Amino acid sequence: MCTENQRISLNKGYTKKGFAKRVYHIHLRYIGDNDELYFRDYMNDHPDIAKDYEALKLRLWKKYEHNRDAYTNAKTSFIKKWTTVAKEEYGERY
Template sequence: MVRTVIIEDYNSDWTKDFEREKSELINILNGKIISIEHIGSTSVNGLGAKPILDIAVGVNNLEDVDKFIEPLKQIGYECRQHKEFPERRFFRKGEWRAGTHHLHFYEFESEHWNNQLLFRNYLRTHPDDLKKYHQLKKEMAEKYHFDRVSYTEAKGPFILNILKKAQKEIE
Protein backbone atom coordinates (compact mmCIF):
# COMPACT_ATOMS: atom_id res chain seq x y z
CA MET A 1 0.00 0.00 0.00
CA VAL A 2 1.38 3.40 -0.97
CA ARG A 3 -0.10 6.21 1.07
CA THR A 4 -0.50 9.52 -0.71
CA VAL A 5 1.03 12.67 0.77
CA ILE A 6 -1.70 14.32 2.81
CA ILE A 7 -1.08 17.09 5.31
CA GLU A 8 -3.55 16.93 8.18
CA ASP A 9 -4.31 19.85 10.46
CA TYR A 10 -2.45 19.83 13.76
CA ASN A 11 -3.88 17.29 16.20
CA SER A 12 -3.19 17.57 19.93
CA ASP A 13 -3.50 13.78 20.16
CA TRP A 14 -0.07 13.56 18.50
CA THR A 15 1.56 14.74 21.73
CA LYS A 16 -0.45 12.22 23.78
CA ASP A 17 0.48 9.47 21.31
CA PHE A 18 4.14 10.42 21.67
CA GLU A 19 3.97 10.27 25.49
CA ARG A 20 2.42 6.77 25.32
CA GLU A 21 5.03 5.59 22.82
CA LYS A 22 7.84 7.14 24.85
CA SER A 23 6.74 5.20 27.95
CA GLU A 24 6.68 1.96 25.97
CA LEU A 25 10.11 2.68 24.49
CA ILE A 26 11.58 3.45 27.90
CA ASN A 27 10.27 0.10 29.16
CA ILE A 28 11.67 -1.78 26.16
CA LEU A 29 15.04 0.01 26.02
CA ASN A 30 15.35 0.08 29.82
CA GLY A 31 18.14 2.47 30.66
CA LYS A 32 20.19 1.87 27.51
CA ILE A 33 19.38 5.25 25.97
CA ILE A 34 20.08 8.85 26.93
CA SER A 35 17.04 10.74 25.69
CA ILE A 36 13.79 10.41 23.74
CA GLU A 37 12.39 13.44 21.91
CA HIS A 38 9.28 14.09 19.84
CA ILE A 39 10.55 15.58 16.56
CA GLY A 40 9.16 16.36 13.14
CA SER A 41 6.03 18.29 12.29
CA THR A 42 3.75 16.40 14.68
CA SER A 43 5.86 17.83 17.53
CA VAL A 44 5.11 21.47 16.68
CA ASN A 45 1.84 22.84 18.02
CA GLY A 46 -0.21 24.33 15.18
CA LEU A 47 1.77 22.76 12.33
CA GLY A 48 -0.03 20.47 9.92
CA ALA A 49 1.69 17.18 9.18
CA LYS A 50 1.51 13.76 7.68
CA PRO A 51 0.11 11.75 10.61
CA ILE A 52 3.39 9.97 11.32
CA LEU A 53 4.99 10.29 14.72
CA ASP A 54 8.72 10.99 14.46
CA ILE A 55 10.73 10.07 17.53
CA ALA A 56 14.43 10.70 18.10
CA VAL A 57 16.34 8.47 20.50
CA GLY A 58 19.76 9.58 21.67
CA VAL A 59 22.40 6.92 22.33
CA ASN A 60 26.11 6.96 23.12
CA ASN A 61 27.03 4.83 20.11
CA LEU A 62 25.00 3.86 17.04
CA GLU A 63 26.57 0.39 17.09
CA ASP A 64 24.58 -0.28 20.27
CA VAL A 65 21.32 0.05 18.33
CA ASP A 66 21.71 -3.46 16.88
CA LYS A 67 20.84 -4.77 20.36
CA PHE A 68 17.44 -3.06 20.10
CA ILE A 69 16.28 -4.74 16.87
CA GLU A 70 14.58 -7.73 18.52
CA PRO A 71 13.02 -5.87 21.50
CA LEU A 72 11.63 -3.21 19.17
CA LYS A 73 10.26 -5.88 16.84
CA GLN A 74 8.15 -7.08 19.80
CA ILE A 75 6.27 -3.74 19.81
CA GLY A 76 5.89 -3.50 16.03
CA TYR A 77 9.04 -1.71 14.87
CA GLU A 78 10.99 -2.92 11.85
CA CYS A 79 14.64 -1.97 11.39
CA ARG A 80 15.21 -0.34 8.01
CA GLN A 81 18.75 0.04 6.73
CA HIS A 82 19.39 3.32 4.92
CA LYS A 83 22.97 3.42 3.69
CA GLU A 84 22.45 7.01 2.53
CA PHE A 85 21.97 8.04 6.19
CA PRO A 86 24.97 6.61 8.08
CA GLU A 87 24.43 9.11 10.93
CA ARG A 88 21.26 7.40 12.13
CA ARG A 89 19.52 4.07 12.57
CA PHE A 90 15.90 3.96 11.48
CA PHE A 91 12.91 1.86 12.53
CA ARG A 92 9.38 2.01 11.18
CA LYS A 93 6.12 0.93 12.74
CA GLY A 94 3.41 0.25 10.16
CA GLU A 95 3.50 -0.77 6.53
CA TRP A 96 6.14 0.28 4.01
CA ARG A 97 5.38 3.79 2.72
CA ALA A 98 2.47 3.89 5.19
CA GLY A 99 4.19 3.88 8.56
CA THR A 100 2.56 5.29 11.67
CA HIS A 101 5.76 5.85 13.68
CA HIS A 102 9.32 6.59 12.62
CA LEU A 103 12.03 5.94 15.19
CA HIS A 104 15.37 7.67 14.52
CA PHE A 105 18.41 6.75 16.61
CA TYR A 106 21.20 9.35 16.69
CA GLU A 107 24.34 9.73 18.71
CA PHE A 108 23.24 12.02 21.52
CA GLU A 109 24.20 15.66 20.94
CA SER A 110 25.67 14.89 17.50
CA GLU A 111 25.10 17.44 14.74
CA HIS A 112 22.14 15.43 13.41
CA TRP A 113 20.56 15.08 16.86
CA ASN A 114 21.02 18.78 17.55
CA ASN A 115 19.60 19.82 14.17
CA GLN A 116 16.40 17.88 14.78
CA LEU A 117 15.83 19.72 18.05
CA LEU A 118 16.99 23.08 16.68
CA PHE A 119 14.52 22.93 13.79
CA ARG A 120 11.64 21.85 16.05
CA ASN A 121 12.37 24.46 18.71
CA TYR A 122 12.75 27.26 16.17
CA LEU A 123 9.35 26.55 14.61
CA ARG A 124 7.78 26.38 18.07
CA THR A 125 8.91 29.95 18.77
CA HIS A 126 8.62 31.62 15.33
CA PRO A 127 4.96 31.63 14.21
CA ASP A 128 5.64 33.42 10.90
CA ASP A 129 8.11 30.76 9.77
CA LEU A 130 5.78 28.05 11.08
CA LYS A 131 3.01 29.43 8.83
CA LYS A 132 5.38 29.58 5.84
CA TYR A 133 6.47 25.99 6.43
CA HIS A 134 2.88 24.84 6.80
CA GLN A 135 1.97 26.53 3.50
CA LEU A 136 4.99 25.01 1.75
CA LYS A 137 4.07 21.55 3.03
CA LYS A 138 0.51 21.90 1.73
CA GLU A 139 1.71 23.12 -1.68
CA MET A 140 4.29 20.34 -1.99
CA ALA A 141 1.75 17.72 -0.87
CA GLU A 142 -0.53 18.85 -3.67
CA LYS A 143 2.28 18.94 -6.23
CA TYR A 144 3.81 15.61 -5.17
CA HIS A 145 0.66 13.88 -3.98
CA PHE A 146 1.91 10.41 -5.01
CA ASP A 147 5.65 10.97 -4.55
CA ARG A 148 6.87 11.13 -0.95
CA VAL A 149 10.53 11.32 -1.94
CA SER A 150 10.02 14.43 -4.11
CA TYR A 151 7.79 15.96 -1.43
CA THR A 152 10.54 15.55 1.15
CA GLU A 153 13.28 16.81 -1.18
CA ALA A 154 11.23 19.90 -2.11
CA LYS A 155 11.17 20.96 1.56
CA GLY A 156 14.95 20.70 1.88
CA PRO A 157 15.95 24.28 1.01
CA PHE A 158 13.40 25.73 3.44
CA ILE A 159 14.58 23.43 6.23
CA LEU A 160 18.23 24.36 5.63
CA ASN A 161 17.33 28.04 5.72
CA ILE A 162 15.52 27.60 9.05
CA LEU A 163 18.49 25.72 10.48
CA LYS A 164 20.81 28.60 9.48
CA LYS A 165 18.49 31.14 11.10
CA ALA A 166 18.18 29.04 14.25
CA GLN A 167 21.95 28.54 14.45
CA LYS A 168 22.52 32.31 14.26
CA GLU A 169 20.14 32.82 17.16
CA ILE A 170 22.08 30.51 19.46
CA GLU A 171 25.54 31.80 18.55
Protein backbone atom coordinates in the same frame (compact mmCIF):
# COMPACT_ATOMS: atom_id res chain seq x y z
CA MET B 1 30.38 15.67 12.96
CA CYS B 2 27.95 13.47 11.13
CA THR B 3 26.43 14.16 7.75
CA GLU B 4 22.91 13.80 6.39
CA ASN B 5 23.73 10.55 4.67
CA GLN B 6 24.53 9.07 8.09
CA ARG B 7 21.00 9.70 9.32
CA ILE B 8 18.44 6.93 9.53
CA SER B 9 14.74 7.53 9.05
CA LEU B 10 12.20 4.75 9.32
CA ASN B 11 8.81 5.44 7.78
CA LYS B 12 5.62 3.42 7.73
CA GLY B 13 2.34 4.26 6.10
CA TYR B 14 3.34 5.26 2.58
CA THR B 15 1.67 3.19 -0.12
CA LYS B 16 1.54 3.26 -3.91
CA LYS B 17 -1.99 4.64 -3.55
CA GLY B 18 -0.87 7.45 -1.24
CA PHE B 19 -0.77 7.87 2.49
CA ALA B 20 -2.23 5.22 4.75
CA LYS B 21 -4.64 6.21 7.50
CA ARG B 22 -1.68 6.53 9.86
CA VAL B 23 1.88 7.43 8.95
CA TYR B 24 4.83 7.03 11.31
CA HIS B 25 8.38 8.40 11.26
CA ILE B 26 11.24 7.38 13.50
CA HIS B 27 14.43 9.41 13.15
CA LEU B 28 17.69 8.02 14.48
CA ARG B 29 20.58 10.42 14.90
CA TYR B 30 24.12 10.28 16.21
CA ILE B 31 24.97 12.20 19.37
CA GLY B 32 25.58 15.82 18.44
CA ASP B 33 23.33 15.79 15.36
CA ASN B 34 20.72 18.19 16.72
CA ASP B 35 19.54 19.95 13.56
CA GLU B 36 15.95 18.82 14.04
CA LEU B 37 15.90 20.21 17.57
CA TYR B 38 17.17 23.58 16.39
CA PHE B 39 14.57 23.64 13.60
CA ARG B 40 11.77 22.61 16.01
CA ASP B 41 12.70 25.27 18.53
CA TYR B 42 12.98 27.95 15.88
CA MET B 43 9.55 27.10 14.49
CA ASN B 44 8.09 27.22 18.01
CA ASP B 45 9.70 30.60 18.68
CA HIS B 46 8.78 32.11 15.28
CA PRO B 47 5.13 31.33 14.49
CA ASP B 48 5.16 33.44 11.32
CA ILE B 49 7.89 31.24 9.81
CA ALA B 50 6.15 28.13 11.12
CA LYS B 51 3.05 29.23 9.18
CA ASP B 52 5.18 29.51 6.05
CA TYR B 53 6.43 25.97 6.67
CA GLU B 54 2.88 24.75 7.16
CA ALA B 55 1.82 26.34 3.87
CA LEU B 56 4.79 24.80 2.07
CA LYS B 57 3.98 21.34 3.43
CA LEU B 58 0.33 21.65 2.40
CA ARG B 59 1.34 22.69 -1.14
CA LEU B 60 3.75 19.80 -1.45
CA TRP B 61 1.49 17.18 0.12
CA LYS B 62 -0.79 16.62 -2.85
CA LYS B 63 1.92 17.20 -5.42
CA TYR B 64 4.12 14.47 -3.91
CA GLU B 65 1.52 12.26 -2.24
CA HIS B 66 2.94 9.21 -3.97
CA ASN B 67 6.62 10.16 -3.75
CA ARG B 68 7.93 10.53 -0.21
CA ASP B 69 11.51 11.23 -1.31
CA ALA B 70 10.46 14.07 -3.63
CA TYR B 71 8.30 15.55 -0.86
CA THR B 72 11.22 15.49 1.56
CA ASN B 73 13.63 16.92 -1.01
CA ALA B 74 11.23 19.76 -1.83
CA LYS B 75 11.26 20.87 1.83
CA THR B 76 15.01 20.59 2.30
CA SER B 77 16.12 24.11 1.34
CA PHE B 78 13.52 25.70 3.65
CA ILE B 79 14.56 23.48 6.55
CA LYS B 80 18.29 24.00 5.98
CA LYS B 81 17.87 27.77 5.75
CA TRP B 82 16.01 28.10 9.05
CA THR B 83 18.12 25.50 10.83
CA THR B 84 21.21 27.55 9.98
CA VAL B 85 19.54 30.71 11.27
CA ALA B 86 18.48 28.88 14.44
CA LYS B 87 22.01 27.65 15.12
CA GLU B 88 23.32 31.20 14.72
CA GLU B 89 20.62 32.59 17.01
CA TYR B 90 20.74 29.89 19.68
CA GLY B 91 24.46 29.16 19.67
CA GLU B 92 25.49 25.98 21.47
CA ARG B 93 22.04 25.19 22.84
CA TYR B 94 22.46 21.43 22.47
